[in-house]
Amino acid sequence: MENNKKIIFERIDNACRACGRDPAELRVVWVSKTHPVSAVETAIVIGAVEFGENRVQEALEKFLPQREGIICRIIGPVQKNKLRKAVSVAQAIDSVADLESVLKLEVLCEEANKNLEVLFQVNASEEATKSGLSMQSAFDFLQSLPEPKRLIYKGLMTIGKNTGNPKDSKICFSFLRNLRDKIFNSEAKFSNFTELSMGMTDDLEVAIAEGSTMLRIGTALFGERNLKTHP
Numbered sequence: 001m002e003n004n005k006k007i008i009f010e011r012i013d014n015a016c017r018a019c020g021r022d023p024a025e026l027r028v029v030w031v032s033k034t035h036p037v038s039a040v041e042t043a044i045v046i047g048a049v050e051f052g053e054n055r056v057q058e059a060l061e062k063f064l065p066q067r068e069g070i071i072c073r074i075i076g077p078v079q080k081n082k083l084r085k086a087v088s089v090a091q092a093i094d095s096v097a098d099l100e101s102v103l104k105l106e107v108l109c110e111e112a113n114k115n116l117e118v119l120f121q122v123n124a125s126e127e128a129t130k131s132g133l134s135m136q137s138a139f140d141f142l143q144s145l146p147e148p149k150r151l152i153y154k155g156l157m158t159i160g161k162n163t164g165n166p167k168d169s170k171i172c173f174s175f176l177r178n179l180r181d182k183i184f185n186s187e188a189k190f191s192n193f194t195e196l197s198m199g200m201t202d203d204l205e206v207a208i209a210e211g212s213t214m215l216r217i218g219t220a221l222f223g224e225r226n227l228k229t230h231p
């Protein structure tokens with residue numbers, strides 16, 4: 001894993017150099033889904049602090065009790081009846097895409113006496129299999145959000161186009177950046193709206209060129225996932 005980390009951070013450095021960005025502007029979320037808790041422990045030893053899980057149940061198994069200084073982000077869609085458990089384990093939910101979840105999360109966070117970062121997922125590749133706000137509705141939806149109380153509206157998340165050609169993700173990513181800029185500049189409730197979670201193992205270079213602030217890397221750090229047990 002240490003060598004995987006070295007290779008990924010070299011890719012990030014090179015991609016930043018190519019577009020004149022400072023690598024310090026970018027966070028890496030280690031996507032540990034499907035990998036055992038031992039892999040998480042190994043990653044922590046070599047410096048990982050922020051992890052991504054797409055299933056709440058798996059997050060509970062690996063990230064409770066909480067470890068000092070370690071952040072768990074939920075990066076997959078969460079059913080309404082799992083939001084309470086998600087709040088119990090995560091510092092951030094990056095896949096929020098409907099008002100009901102926002103309202104419910106406010107109530108749950110108030111009860112738990114905690115703040116929670118949220119990113120709103122946009123389906124910028126417009127693939128039917130992916131969840132998230134549609135490109136057409138995202139701006140109006142975000143504008144209509146209530147004033148945050150326990151939640152911190154932090155930014156946007158998207159999954160690039162899965163065509164095999166990373167360049168095809170470019171339009172999705174630039175759409176996301178423009179949307180983030182418009183929202184950030186719109187109202188005081190969006191004063192923390194700075195994050196762009198975009199870029200995975202195959203398209204991180206394109207995402208960096210388009211302004212990503214948060215990469216979500218699974219395969220290139222932890223190795224291939226077992227698709228038989230985790231389709």
Ligand SMILES: *Cc1c(COP(=O)(O)O)cnc(C)c1O
Nearest residue numbers: 031054075200201216217218219
């Ligand atoms: C699995 C997953 C990733 C990581 O993908 P890799 O290609 O393995 O880097 C990133 N984001 C989300 C939402 C995922 O579900």
